[in-house]
Amino acid sequence: MRSRIFAGLLLATVSAGAAFAQGGPIKLADVAELSGGGATVGNNWKNGIDLAIEEVNAKGGLLGRKLEVTHADSQSNPGVARAQVQKALDNEPYVLLGPGYSGSVKVTAPLAAEAGIAQIMGGEAAELTQAGNKFLFRTSFGQQSSMPKVAKYINDELKAKSVAVVWVNNDFGKGGRDVITKEFAKYNIKVAADISTEAGQADFAADVSKIKAASPDAVFVYLNEEESARILKELKRQAVTVPLMGETTLVGQKVVELAGDAANGARGHVGLTTDAPVDLVKAFREKFVKKYNYVPDHNGLKGYLAIYMIKATTEKMGKVDSKAFADNLHGLTIKAASEPGILMDVTFDEKGDIDRQGFLVEIVEGKQVVKQVLPKLN
C-alpha cells in the first residue's frame, strides 16, 4: 500500500514537471559581440532581439508560451564566442542566436550542428553556408548574393575600369574580397590596389596613401563598421575624390554617425536598411527609436528578424521542437502579409541562405538615401 502511494506521488510529480516544462518559457540563447571591435554589431543585434521578444510576449507569446533569451558577450573574439556558445548549448536552448562576426560563426557553427540546434546568425562570409551545415541560417545576404550586385553597379553605373579594394583581414573581409575580385574579372575591371587591413586598426593614413598612389577609378571598401568610419575620415583627409563603394558595413547608420561629413557620397548595397521604402520597416524603425533612442543599423533589423523567423517556423510546425526546427525552416517562405514581423517576404533555401529584396543606397547629407530597390530573386 505504502509503495503504491509512493508510486502515485512520484507519477504525479513527474506529470506536474512535464506540464510545467510544456507551459514554461521557450529558452533562446544569444551569443553576440557586446564588447570589443564588434560592439556596434552585437549591441544592435541584441536590442533587435529584445524588441521582438517583447512584442511577441506582449501578444501572448509563441504557442501560448513566453520567449526568454539569455545574452552572452563574445567580446568580438572567436575563442570567447566558442566558449560562450558551448556554455549556452549546455542549457539546451530552443534555437541559438548569433554571433554576428563571420569568424565567430565559423568556429561556433560545428558546435550547434553537433547539438542539433538551429543557429540563426548575422555573419555574411560566403563560405559559412557552403560547407553543408544543415543547422545554420542567415538573417542577411551572404557575400555570394551581394557582391555580384555591387560589381555590376561598379561596372554599369560607375563605369570604373580600375578599382582599389580595401578589406579587413578576417573571414568576413577575405570572403568579400575573394568574391568581389572574381566578379571584377568577369567585367574586366582591374584591381588597382589590393589592400588588406587589420580588425581594430586605428590609423589608415598609409592605406589611403597607397590608394592615392594607385589612382583607381573607384574604391571598394570592405571593413567592419568602426574601421569603415575611420578610413572614410582618412580618405576625406587625404582628399580622395573618386567614388567610394561598399556593402552594408560602409553605409550603415553607425558609420554615418562616426564618420560625419566624410560619409557623404559613399554608396553601397545593403540587404537591410531602416531607410528602406517599406512601411513595415519604417514602423520597426519607429518602435526601435522609441525604445532605445537611436536609429539602429542593419544589425538591429537582423536581430529582430531572427526572432520572427523562429516565430513563423514554430507556428508552422505547431509545436516547439528544436530538432525539427531546422528541417522546417529550410525551403520556407515567410510572407510579410501573414507575419508582419518579418518585414519583407523572405525565402530560405536548402543551404540556409536568404532571398528577399535588396537596396542600393548612397549617403546624402548624413542620411542613407535608397537609390534602387533590387527585387527578390525567386
Add this chain to the structure above:
Amino acid sequence: MSNLLDLLVAGLATGTIYALVAVGFTLLWQTSQTINFAQGEFVMLPAFLMLAAMHAGAPFWLAIILGILLSMLLLGLGFKLLLVDPMLRHGVLPLAIATMALAIGMKEAVKQFFSAEASPFPSIVPAGDLSLLGRVISLQSLGVLALAIAVVIGLTLLLNRTSIGHQMQATAQNPTVARIIGVPVERMILLTFLINAFLVALASLLITPIYLAKFSSGEVLGQAAFIAAIVGGFNQVRGAIAGGLLIGVVDNLAAAYVSTQYRAAVPLALLIVIILFRPQGLLGRPEERTV
C-alpha cells in the same frame, strides 16, 4: 616620391602625438621612478570627459577646458596622491603592477559608464585642404603637427630655459642634492604629474577625432608611446620626442612599403634592434648603478 611625402607628413602627425605621450613616460620616470602602464588609458579618458561635458550641454571650447582641468585633477593630482605615493614606498615593481590594474579599471569603467561602442569626436582643427608645393595636404594633419610641435617646443623651453625647468631637472637628476640646495622637490614632482596630465589630455584632443572615442583606444597609443620612449631613451625628454616621431614615420612607411599585416611588428623589431645595440635608447644616457 609624392606618395613618400604624404606618408612622411601623416607619419609625423601621428608621431608627434606619440611623442607627447612618450614624453609623459620619461617625465614620470625621471622625477618619481614611475612607469605608468596606464598612460594609454590616460589618453583615452580625457576625450570621454570632454564628451561628457558636451552631453551636459557645454560648448566644445568649454568642454576642452573642463576636460583638461579634470584630467589634471584626476590623472595628475589624483594619480600621484592616491596611487603613486602609497605604492612607491613598496618599490617600482608593485607600482608598475598597480598602474596595469589602473589601466584595466579605467577601461572597464569607461565601458560601463559610456558604452563599448565607439563615439565620434569633433576635431579642433577645421576640415579642409591646403595646396602646398603641388600637394594637397589636409588642414587636420598640419594642425595636429603644428599644435603638437608647439607644445613640444614649449615644454623644451620650460625645461631648459626657466628656473622651474632647471629645478625639475635637478629633481630628476638627484632629488637628495636638489633638496639640499633648496629645490622644492615635492612641488616639482607634483608639477611633473600635472604636466603629464596636460600632455595626455592634449594628445587625446588631437588623436580622438581620427581614432574615435573608444574605451580600448588607449591600448594602441600606450604601446606605441612606450616603445617610442624606450627607442628614444627613457631618461631623456628629447629622446622620447625623437622616438615618437621615428615610430610614427616607421609605422607608416612599414604599412605602405612592407605589409599592413605586419606593421605592428615593425616598431617591435626596431625596439629589439635598438635595445640590443644601444640599451639606453638612441638619445638616452646609460643609467649608472650605485653599489
